[in-house]
Amino acid sequence: MKELVEYILQYGNLNQQQIDLISRKAEEIEIKKDNYFSEAGKVSVQVGFILEGIMRVCYYNNKGDEITKYFIEENNLVVDLESFNNSICSSAYVQAVTDCKMIVFSKADWEELLQTIIGWDAIVHKIISRALMLKIERRSPLVSEDATTRYLSFMEKYPNVINKIPLSYLASYLGITQSSLSRIRKNIR
Known part of the structure; x- marks a missing residue:
């Protein structure tokens, strides 16, 4: 849990009461290698934080080839944002490349954190913005x-x-x- 708190505090301030609430809402799980955190065709219902392990986001193209979009390392959030936020079916898979230990939040608990913690939405927005910037930085050179x-x-x-x-x-x-x-x-x- 300490890793998640340190990660969040890079993006904003929280008091001890807010940290305690986040801790109560968090659940630690393990996902075995090759298993999925979220799947194409299903609605993403959790936000995760990788404590140990590596995940990848992948999809199948129209020829049936499996394409890896990117990898997610330890100490990063994992969520199919479009599916999670809009309750729509995902078009990609989030798969454990190695055995993974994670902290997860259900959609209901995540929503409660957004409603309860003042500034939580701003912290989440900063995290998402940084993740998108990194994704672009990593993908852009692959083209040229x-x-x-x-x-x-x-x-x-x-x-x-x-x-x-x-x-x-x-x-x-x-x-x-x-x-x-x-x-x-x-x-x-």
């Missing part, structure tokens, strides 16, 4: 850089992830085949 440069950038941006994820997920994220990724890795060594 060659595959080797994309791989080297990934290694730099995700040093704790690179050796914990299947190569198929990494290749999908980079927009290349696994054989191309193997060649790139071989040439770099």
